[in-house]
Amino acid sequence: MTPTTDDITRWSACETAERVRRREVSAVEVIDATLARIRAIDGKLGAHLSIDAEGALARAQSVDTRLARGEEVGALAGVPIGLKDIFIARGRETTCASKILRGWIAPYDGTHVERLERADAVLTGKLNMDEFAMGSSTENSAFQLTRNPWDLGRIPGGSSGGSAAAVAAGLCAAALGTDTGGSIRQPASLCGVVGMKPTYGRVSRYGVVAFASSLDQVGPLARTVEDAALVLQTIAGHDPRDATSLPHPVPDYRAACRRGVRGLRVGVPREYFVAGMDGEVEASVRAAIAELSRLGAELVDIELPHTAYAVAVYYLIATAEASSNLARYDGVRYGHRTAEPRDLLELYERTRAEGFGPEVKRRIMLGTYVLSAGYYEAYYGRALKVRTLIRRDFEKAFARCDVIATPTSPTPAFKLGEKIDDPLQMYLADIFTISCNLAGLPGLSLPCGFTQGGLPIGLQLLGPPLGEEAIFAAAADYEQATEWHARRPPL
Numbered sequence: 001m002t003p004t005t006d007d008i009t010r011w012s013a014c015e016t017a018e019r020v021r022r023r024e025v026s027a028v029e030v031i032d033a034t035l036a037r038i039r040a041i042d043g044k045l046g047a048h049l050s051i052d053a054e055g056a057l058a059r060a061q062s063v064d065t066r067l068a069r070g071e072e073v074g075a076l077a078g079v080p081i082g083l084k085d086i087f088i089a090r091g092r093e094t095t096c097a098s099k100i101l102r103g104w105i106a107p108y109d110g111t112h113v114e115r116l117e118r119a120d121a122v123l124t125g126k127l128n129m130d131e132f133a134m135g136s137s138t139e140n141s142a143f144q145l146t147r148n149p150w151d152l153g154r155i156p157g158g159s160s161g162g163s164a165a166a167v168a169a170g171l172c173a174a175a176l177g178t179d180t181g182g183s184i185r186q187p188a189s190l191c192g193v194v195g196m197k198p199t200y201g202r203v204s205r206y207g208v209v210a211f212a213s214s215l216d217q218v219g220p221l222a223r224t225v226e227d228a229a230l231v232l233q234t235i236a237g238h239d240p241r242d243a244t245s246l247p248h249p250v251p252d253y254r255a256a257c258r259r260g261v262r263g264l265r266v267g268v269p270r271e272y273f274v275a276g277m278d279g280e281v282e283a284s285v286r287a288a289i290a291e292l293s294r295l296g297a298e299l300v301d302i303e304l305p306h307t308a309y310a311v312a313v314y315y316l317i318a319t320a321e322a323s324s325n326l327a328r329y330d331g332v333r334y335g336h337r338t339a340e341p342r343d344l345l346e347l348y349e350r351t352r353a354e355g356f357g358p359e360v361k362r363r364i365m366l367g368t369y370v371l372s373a374g375y376y377e378a379y380y381g382r383a384l385k386v387r388t389l390i391r392r393d394f395e396k397a398f399a400r401c402d403v404i405a406t407p408t409s410p411t412p413a414f415k416l417g418e419k420i421d422d423p424l425q426m427y428l429a430d431i432f433t434i435s436c437n438l439a440g441l442p443g444l445s446l447p448c449g450f451t452q453g454g455l456p457i458g459l460q461l462l463g464p465p466l467g468e469e470a471i472f473a474a475a476a477d478y479e480q481a482t483e484w485h486a487r488r489p490p491l
């Protein structure tokens with residue numbers, strides 16, 4: 001029987017690649033079905049900033065041609081993958097959801113595009129995000145709102161909100177996002193999909209627009225743990241073009257998914273179950289931890305005493321680095337340039353005033369302030385010291401456990417507009433995801449339940465540096481034992 005559009009867009013990335021390789025379905029059929037679903041649904045969701053139908057069909061055709069000739073194809077043959085619009089791809093627009101980059105066509109491919117295409121993935125489009133990845137709801141995009149596929153009146157999370165919404169809605173099998181303080185895990189959690197932020201340095205940053213360079217990390221969003229493992233496998237590994245890229249060989253993450261959680265010690269930090277968090281979130285996460293124990297994990301109570309400082313430290317370090325990274329948008333080299341400036345200073349000032357949105361301006365001002373001569377030690381210097389204390393908390397904790405289990409987000413998806421005028425409330429949405437970036441650790445979010453109102457809830461699993469395998473083992477075992485990942489949003 002020929003599969004329908006609906007069947008094809010439900011398949012996991014692993015299943016799609018397998019069927020294409022066995023020639024049960026052609027890559028062109030997969031991409032046709034994907035494009036049809038995007039046309040039918042993306043008008044409601046607003047996940048895509050651009051769609052490359054022609055390029056995607058040409059790629060798919062080339063996969064089919066090679067298969068017909070009996071040639072080998074890559075591990076992601078014919079799999080439709082979306083990119084957050086922060087990734088650079090030659091000849092394609094990269095906007096970072098900012099007016100300052102609108103119309104900018106990248107002159108080269110980043111490492112991620114290169115590696116995905118070498119594995120015969122088909123890149124279908126660029127996905128919406130908070131401007132320059134600053135935000136937790138995707139409402140800071142200069143161009144459009146993205147809606148949560150489970151409730152169109154709610155936000156999809158951010159900053160990789162377009163990626164999470166597209167994967168949840170079946171508009172691509174997987175997507176890439178970036179995570180500086182939670183931007184892969186939090187939207188994954190709020191949209192009911194899997195999101196993995198690897199160890200700092202595990203994936204190259206070459207070809208990703210920089211936000212806060214000591215925190216930024218690239219990773220996959222997918223509908224199953226094994227799909228996240230497959231995509232990470234493809235993009236991870238040393239890259240001489242990123243000085244912070246780690247030289248360690250890439251383990252077989254898909255094999256790790258079959259190892260099971262039995263025998264692993266799962267740490268439960270008391271600082272992550274705080275007053276004020278949503279009751280349904282707490283109940284689901286506690287039930288998920290009990291399930292891990294039932295599956296054979298040993299639960300250990302642990303402490304992460306400097307957790308309370310994480311949000312403050314993050315917003316000092318991330319804004320400091322952002323103010324420096326964003327200095328390059330000067331109207332001379334990239335994107336937007338103001339009309340008829342009187343002199344160079346006015347060129348800079350007007351270009352930046354016109355090009356950046358309010359949240360980006362707020363971050364640049366904060367960052368410039370904390371780096372200014374009189375305040376540098378008091379703010380930035382002290383933030384670096386507390387960052388070390390947070391890292392040591394984890395070192396101590398990981399002497400006693402293999403993975404740490406926490407909620408990903410303190411609440412399910414909130415309503416569009418609910419927090420946009422209150423930056424502090426928005427910043428608090430990242431309270432459980434930020435420490436992982438400050439310490440450079442790997443972290444994954446996966447579905448662990450739904451609220452009464454039908455909104456997804458996420459479980460976060462953290463590991464020690466290069467501890468991705470234990471995370472995949474625990475996550476895949478939990479996924480196998482539960483049904484959450486099999487639900488589809490009512491679109």
Ligand code: GLN
Nearest residue numbers: 133134135180181182183
């Ligand atoms: N929400 C956080 C912020 O606004 C994290 C963003 C991210 O991880 N890119 O900075």
